Each structure stands twice: as C-alpha cells, then as structure tokens.
Amino acid sequence: MALIFELDxxxxxxxxxxxxxxxxxxxxxxxxxGFVPPVTADDIRPELVRHLTAMAEGRCRLLVGRDEEGxxxxxxxxxxxxxxxxxxxxxxxxxxxxPGHQGKGYGRELMAAAAEAARDIEGIEALRLTxxxxxxxDRFYASCGFKEVGRVPDAIRVAPGDDRxxxxxxxxxxxx
Numbered sequence: 001m002a003l004i005f006e007l008d009x010x011x012x013x014x015x016x017x018x019x020x021x022x023x024x025x026x027x028x029x030x031x032x033x034g035f036v037p038p039v040t041a042d043d044i045r046p047e048l049v050r051h052l053t054a055m056a057e058g059r060c061r062l063l064v065g066r067d068e069e070g071x072x073x074x075x076x077x078x079x080x081x082x083x084x085x086x087x088x089x090x091x092x093x094x095x096x097x098x099p100g101h102q103g104k105g106y107g108r109e110l111m112a113a114a115a116e117a118a119r120d121i122e123g124i125e126a127l128r129l130t131x132x133x134x135x136x137x138d139r140f141y142a143s144c145g146f147k148e149v150g151r152v153p154d155a156i157r158v159a160p161g162d163d164r165x166x167x168x169x170x171x172x173x174x175x176x
Contacts, residue, residue, distance in 0.1 A: 003073055003110070005064065009062065032131065061080075062076075062078075063078060073106065077092070112144070115145075128170050131167050133165030134164045137167075148168070151167050
C-alpha cells in the first residue's frame, strides 16, 4: 500500500506528536537524522520546534507521508535558500521513513514526492541533501537519481573514534 503525501499540512498537536514519535523511532533505530541513539521525545522536540519556526517564517516546507491508518510514516523538510545566488535549489533535510515500514518502497515514494513538490515551487531546479557516510544512505539516494557532488571526510563525529564522511548529493529536477 502506498503512502499518501501532503505538502504543507496544517500543523496541529497530533501532527507535531506524530513527527516527534517518528523522529524518535527513526533515531533509535540508527537512522542518521541528526541524533545518535538513545534519544527521547524530549531530545527531539526542540529540533522539531526549530523546523516549525522555519516553516512559520516561510523558509521551510514540510512533506508528510501517512500510511493507510493515517499515521505519520515519512517526512522530509524542503528548505529554501535565502542567499540570492542559490534560490534555484532546495535543501532536503530530515528525510525519514518509519523503521516499521522499511523495505516497502516508501523511501523511494518519499523522494519522488519531494522532487514533485519541488517542481511545483517556482524557480526550483534542483534538490540538494547531505547524508552520513557508512550508513548506505548515499547508495539509496543514488538509486533515486541523486549524484554525489561532494564529500568531507570524517566531518561527522557519531562517537569518539567513529567519524563519518559528510556526503553532499544533488538531484537536478530537469532530468526527470
């Protein structure tokens, strides 16, 4: 069963709680979404508030995927560039699919929905994201059409003695 995606949903308490729960579950399952397990909802909530503030200020847009029961099962934040020379592409942040839905193709659906949403934003020509090396995420994004365009070795310190590459990837929207 496919996810149902919505761009810029109304953020109420239920959606906010669903986002925190998803982010917590993804982080605790080892997902590279800004935290290292173990984390709690209290750890996640301040970061979500930062994203919601950016949304309220018009700097960021939220893409939510819900499963057949309506649960928040996937997300991505599409962040606009404020620099006048970089307004033709978006950052894609906090790309998440619930661990219970892994292997169902929801990640590909999410990335296709993000590209489609970006195409509907006037002047946007590409998506750019970063991912943590050593997770396989770069291979996943490559399979979705993204190309590696940069890598900073050992830029992400997951734990003492566990440094990972910060990989930058780009998806030109006019190719697909």
